[in-house]
Amino acid sequence: MIWNETKECMSRDEMTNLQGARLSKLVDRVYHNVEYYRKKMQAEGLEPGDIKGIEDLDKLPFTTKDDLRDTYPFGMFAVDNSQITRIHASSGTTGKATVVGYTRKDIDVWSECVARCITMAGLGKEDTIQVAYGYGLFTGGLGAHYGAEEMGATVVPMSTGNTKKLVTMMVDFGVTGIMCTPSYLLHIAETIEEMGVKDKIKLKASINGAEPWTEKMRTQIERQLGIHAHDIYGLSEIMGPGVATDCQFHEGLHIHEDHFLPEIVDQNTLKPLRDGMTGELVISTLTKEGLPLIRYRTHDLSRIVPGDCPCGSPYPRIGTLIGRTDDMVKVKGVNIFPSQIEELLSSIEGASSEYQVMVDHLMGKDVMTLFVETIPSINRYALEIEIQTGFKNRIGLTPVVKLVDLGELPRSEKKSTRVFDNRY
Ligand code: DLL
Numbered sequence: 001m002i003w004n005e006t007k008e009c010m011s012r013d014e015m016t017n018l019q020g021a022r023l024s025k026l027v028d029r030v031y032h033n034v035e036y037y038r039k040k041m042q043a044e045g046l047e048p049g050d051i052k053g054i055e056d057l058d059k060l061p062f063t064t065k066d067d068l069r070d071t072y073p074f075g076m077f078a079v080d081n082s083q084i085t086r087i088h089a090s091s092g093t094t095g096k097a098t099v100v101g102y103t104r105k106d107i108d109v110w111s112e113c114v115a116r117c118i119t120m121a122g123l124g125k126e127d128t129i130q131v132a133y134g135y136g137l138f139t140g141g142l143g144a145h146y147g148a149e150e151m152g153a154t155v156v157p158m159s160t161g162n163t164k165k166l167v168t169m170m171v172d173f174g175v176t177g178i179m180c181t182p183s184y185l186l187h188i189a190e191t192i193e194e195m196g197v198k199d200k201i202k203l204k205a206s207i208n209g210a211e212p213w214t215e216k217m218r219t220q221i222e223r224q225l226g227i228h229a230h231d232i233y234g235l236s237e238i239m240g241p242g243v244a245t246d247c248q249f250h251e252g253l254h255i256h257e258d259h260f261l262p263e264i265v266d267q268n269t270l271k272p273l274r275d276g277m278t279g280e281l282v283i284s285t286l287t288k289e290g291l292p293l294i295r296y297r298t299h300d301l302s303r304i305v306p307g308d309c310p311c312g313s314p315y316p317r318i319g320t321l322i323g324r325t326d327d328m329v330k331v332k333g334v335n336i337f338p339s340q341i342e343e344l345l346s347s348i349e350g351a352s353s354e355y356q357v358m359v360d361h362l363m364g365k366d367v368m369t370l371f372v373e374t375i376p377s378i379n380r381y382a383l384e385i386e387i388q389t390g391f392k393n394r395i396g397l398t399p400v401v402k403l404v405d406l407g408e409l410p411r412s413e414k415k416s417t418r419v420f421d422n423r424y
Contacts, residue, residue, distance in 0.1 A: 015258065016053075016054060019258070021053075022258075023284065023286060026286060026292050027048050027060070033079070034078050046060070046061075057263065060294050062296075065098060065297075068099070073099040077291055078292050083290070084103060086102045088102070088138070088236055090237075098237060105289055106239075113242035114147020114232075114242035116242070117241070118177070120313070123177040127153045127154070129156065129175070129178065131155060132159065132166060133159075133179060133181065133210065133333075139234070139240025140241055147242060148179070160184060167192055167197060175202065176205075179207045179232075181210050182217050206230065209232035212322070213231070218250070233300075238260060242256070243255060244256065251309060253319075253321075254309065257316055260286065261284040262283055264302065265282050273303075278301055278303045278319070279303070280300070281298045281300045281302045282296065283298060284296070300325075301322050302322065305319055327417075331368050332397060334395065336395055336419075341357065341395070345387070348383070350374055351383065355370060355372045356419075356420070357420065359420070368399040368400065369399060372387060372401065373406050
């Protein structure tokens with residue numbers, strides 16, 4: 001049996017029928033309200049009536065981040081702007097943001113999904129939850145906040161930044177749950193040690209996501225803080241945090257399939273893969289009103305975990321997100337694409353186009369080092385500062401910049417790998 005969002009009990013067949021009905025409605029809605037989709041479907045000779053259930057899903061075209069970029073900022077919204085109550089955005093491949101619009105109902109569904117994640121982590125209305133994801137255009141802060149409020153918990157909207165203050169409040173307010181990135185939680189754990197307040201902490205559980213993390217990091221967090229650490233997955237285009245989360249068994253993340261229809265496809269052929277096989281996660285938003293997306297290619301690598309979960313949750317599981325099919329790298333919550341770095345370097349005199357990025361996890365912190373080739377006659381100190389400042393202003397993160405001589409970085413005849421993520 002399975003529960004839908006109105007808490008009604010449903011059988012697997014009933015859920016499949018609900019998904020099918022929602023998919024047909026979604027297709028009808030985007031066909032009539034989003035010119036971009038209408039043209040795409042017409043080009044493939046598809047009419048809304050052709051999609052009768054989820055068995056017809058693979059007739060539909062995929063949607064990509066490029067589609068959102070081509071229609072920037074609001075071209076793929078399916079409602080009039082007057083019905084949009086909130087906008088979020090995430091950085092895109094060319095520096096142009098991907099813009100997401102939510103109706104009032106979208107915010108309600110989102111809050112409900114995050115509340116489900118909080119319940120899975122064993123937290124409830126009697127808990128005090130510190131939200132330490134960034135607030136603002138990033139979906140982490142407000143998404144977690146609304147979910148925790150929906151849950152009926154007491155919310156402390158800390159955001160990121162002042163870690164000592166966060167720890168002081170954690171002690172003073174008797175905080176029992178925290179929502180933030182796993183790497184930030186490790187930093188918080190160190191600060192707790194430094195401040196010598198470990199015995200005053202009442203923390204029971206954390207809900208961490210927005211970046212990949214490993215079992216080793218979970219063990220470290222759990223051991224250092226004496227808590228249960230849970231994984232939460234999501235992406236702005238689809239909603240934000242709360243698409244899926246793990247239970248106490250940590251054997252994959254339960255996906256809220258009444259709102260998000262998952263598929264795993266081969267990243268090259270785009271053909272659907274069998275349960276258990278790893279490929280690219282593709283999601284269709286079954287109920288979104290503001291920005292409904294059909295078969296959105298997340299570029300995240302996962303799989304459908306076969307079988308039932310020992311926790312008894314009826315929601316199917318996707319495997320822990322193990323990486324991406326594109327070369328985006330996420331550091332301290334900032335999405336970085338090689339094309340952004342190339343664009344920045346091409347605008348700076350003295351910097352060559354040859355570069356390499358190393359991302360490491362050192363002393364509990366993520367550190368990004370950018371190696372750039374340059375000519376010998378240049379003032380290296382000034383150039384390093386210029387690249388660092390440009391990076392911070394245009395991409396949103398301060399890297400360690402190291403200048404090297406021309407020819408020092410490795411060359412490749414194939415598409416060269418310039419970004420090395422050594423954290424996992
Ligand atoms: O990171 C939404 C979010 C906020 C999720 C807070 C969880 C908690 P974006 O900035 O659009 O949205 O980045 C989405 O981050 O495609 C993944 O590559 C990565 N990601 C998100 N959650 C996880 C996770 C938010 N639990 C991109 N494990 C996604 C691994 C994750 N990667």
